[in-house]
Amino acid sequence: VDRTGDLDQAAGAGNDGGLSRGALLALLALVGLLVLAALPASLAGLRHRRRWAAPGALAAWAQVRDDAVDVGHAWRPADSPRAAAAHLVAARSLEAPAAASLTRVAAAAEQARYARPGAVADTAELEEDVHIVRGALLAGADRRGALLARFAPASTLLWASHGLGSWLADVLDRFDSTVSAVGERLRHPRRRTAV
Numbered sequence: 001v002d003r004t005g006d007l008d009q010a011a012g013a014g015n016d017g018g019l020s021r022g023a024l025l026a027l028l029a030l031v032g033l034l035v036l037a038a039l040p041a042s043l044a045g046l047r048h049r050r051r052w053a054a055p056g057a058l059a060a061w062a063q064v065r066d067d068a069v070d071v072g073h074a075w076r077p078a079d080s081p082r083a084a085a086a087h088l089v090a091a092r093s094l095e096a097p098a099a100a101s102l103t104r105v106a107a108a109a110e111q112a113r114y115a116r117p118g119a120v121a122d123t124a125e126l127e128e129d130v131h132i133v134r135g136a137l138l139a140g141a142d143r144r145g146a147l148l149a150r151f152a153p154a155s156t157l158l159w160a161s162h163g164l165g166s167w168l169a170d171v172l173d174r175f176d177s178t179v180s181a182v183g184e185r186l187r188h189p190r191r192r193t194a195v
Contacts, residue, residue, distance in 0.1 A: 037151070044156040052127070060126040061109035064102065066155035067134045068092075070148070071141040081106035081113070098136030101129035 047066075051059045061081055068088055069075050079087060085106035089099045108126055138146045148154070 040152045040156055040160075041150065043160055044153045047156060047159065055123040055127065057105070057108035057112035057126060060105050060130050061112075063130050064088075064105055064133055066153070067130075067137050067149070069155040069158075070153040071137045071145050072154075073137075081109040092137060092140050094133075094136050094140070098133050101132040105129050105133065 048063070051062060065075055065084075071092075073088060073091060076084065076087065085102045088094065089102060094102065105126060138149060141149060
């Protein structure tokens with residue numbers, strides 16, 4: 001009886017199982033990488049929808065700020081909207097239509113921040129202005145910068161890391177408090193008084 005054929009078949013079956021397991025692991029790794037790659041853009045979309053759920057001048061201004069940061073602009077938080085808009089126009093060489101849109105958004109943001117309540121800006125016009133500014137910023141960015149702004153926006157990554165950092169700090173604070181409380185109990189156990 002020739003048993004070498006049976007051994008070869010058994011070895012072949014073992015290799016097929018190993019290959020399929022390896023292929024499955026590779027497929028899972030690929031799916032995981034795709035999910036990780038899509039996460040920043042998905043978070044940016046979520047932030048955009050959440051921001052525009054209550055549209056207005058301040059939402060428009062926050063979107064302009066994020067779009068500028070996403071293409072690598074060094075945003076100066078201390079600037080007034082008017083000063084920030086002037087700096088963005090000069091630094092990014094925005095052409096007249098985008099500069100005019102940016103000026104309208106900045107003026108609406110200043111009015112929302114500093115004027116008496118009651119004046120309401122045209123939200124549809126502000127959204128269109130934001131869209132024009134974003135298009136000009138993306139058009140003025142190099143190819144790599146435009147791709148990063150679309151698929152891994154820096155503003156969203158900063159927002160997510162800040163949120164994750166705050167959550168982690170809270171967890172560590174709670175852990176530290178718990179360890180301190182347990183240590184205190186171990187060092188100074190309560191004495192029971194005899195009755």
